[in-house]
Amino acid sequence: xxxxxxxxxxxxxxxxxxxxxxxxxxxxxxxxxxxxxxxxxxxxxxxxxxxxxxxxxxxxxxxxxxxxxxxxxxxxxxxxxxxxxxxxxxxxxxxxxxxxxxxxxxxxxxxxxxxx
Numbered sequence: 001x002x003x004x005x006x007x008x009x010x011x012x013x014x015x016x017x018x019x020x021x022x023x024x025x026x027x028x029x030x031x032x033x034x035x036x037x038x039x040x041x042x043x044x045x046x047x048x049x050x051x052x053x054x055x056x057x058x059x060x061x062x063x064x065x066x067x068x069x070x071x072x073x074x075x076x077x078x079x080x081x082x083x084x085x086x087x088x089x090x091x092x093x094x095x096x097x098x099x100x101x102x103x104x105x106x107x108x109x110x111x112x113x114x115x116x
Contacts, residue, residue: 001077001102005032010081010100014067022058029054035105042112050109064088077102 016024037050070082097112
C-alpha cells in the first residue's frame, strides 16, 4: 500500500467524521478495504466484521465527538494514529491509539482507547 494512499485515508476519514459526512466517512474505508474490514477494540473482545462496527460507532458517537489528529506514523503497509476525541460542548477528551494494517484490499484496525 502506497504511503500517500494511507495518509489520504487517515485524513479523509477524520475530515468526513468532523463534517458529519457519513457517506464520506464510509467511502474512505471502502476505498482502502474493498476485500474486507476487521475492527478490534483492544481489551473488549476479538476483532469483528468492521462494517457493522463502523455503523454502530457512527450512530452512537458521531454527534458527540470531534476528532483532533495528534500524530500519524506510517511504516510500510501499517499506520499508527494518536487521535484526541473531544466530547463536544465539554473540556473532556478521549485519547486513542489506532493501528491500521493494509493487506491486499483488506484492512485490520485495532483501537486502544484511554477512558477519561
